[in-house]
Amino acid sequence: MKARVHVTLKNGVLDPQGKAIGNALAGLGFGGVGDVRQGKFIELDIAETDAAKAREQVEQMCKRLLANTVIENYSIELG
Amino acid sequence: MKARVHVTLKNGVLDPQGKAIGNALAGLGFGGVGDVRQGKFIELDIAETDAAKAREQVEQMCKRLLANTVIENYSIELG
Known part of the structure; x- marks a missing residue:
């Protein structure tokens, strides 16, 4: 299964x-x-x-490695 | 109008x-x-x-600045 993750800076965080x-x-x-x-x-x-397990796994990946949740948001698409 | 651009490495290009x-x-x-x-x-x-003019403008931005078309693909979503 393919997972596509977008990691973006939160609103209000400076983006040089x-x-x-x-x-x-x-x-x-x-x-x-x-x-x-x-x-x-x-x-x-x-x-x-x-799909549900895959989303849960990718969520964990985002929280632990892919995104810095202090300043970044992430969104996950599967398929 | 919002434009969302994805720039990805072409298949076969090493992605360290x-x-x-x-x-x-x-x-x-x-x-x-x-x-x-x-x-x-x-x-x-x-x-x-x-929309058509916006797409044309963003295409030009991709070709001239956002993507290195030798090794990268780009895709544009408007809206």
Whole structure:
């Protein structure tokens, strides 16, 4: 089963990487670009075939390794 | 309009970051984890309200800044 995880900074947490992208886009002449936020996207192949168990396993992975839950949110898609 | 861009390494391109995540997960005792790939996820607020024009603009951003099209794929979602 494939799991797709998005890890994004929480609202209110400064995102210098996103800011840098926004500035670079403005420098390239792209107008009308407002807020830019950069996050991580992780694709995992997991052996577990039961959706509920797989979600629980990936949740644990997020909490223990993939996301820093103090400043980051995560979301999980399976399939 | 919000644009969500995924930038992922092309198949066949070595992904050391993904490998490191896979090894760390195994080290934490998560079994049954196969291939892991890490990509980038970028959220942009753009002023353009016409979907076709917005997509064209974000395509240009991807080609010129956000993705290295030699080794990376990108996908765009609007809305």
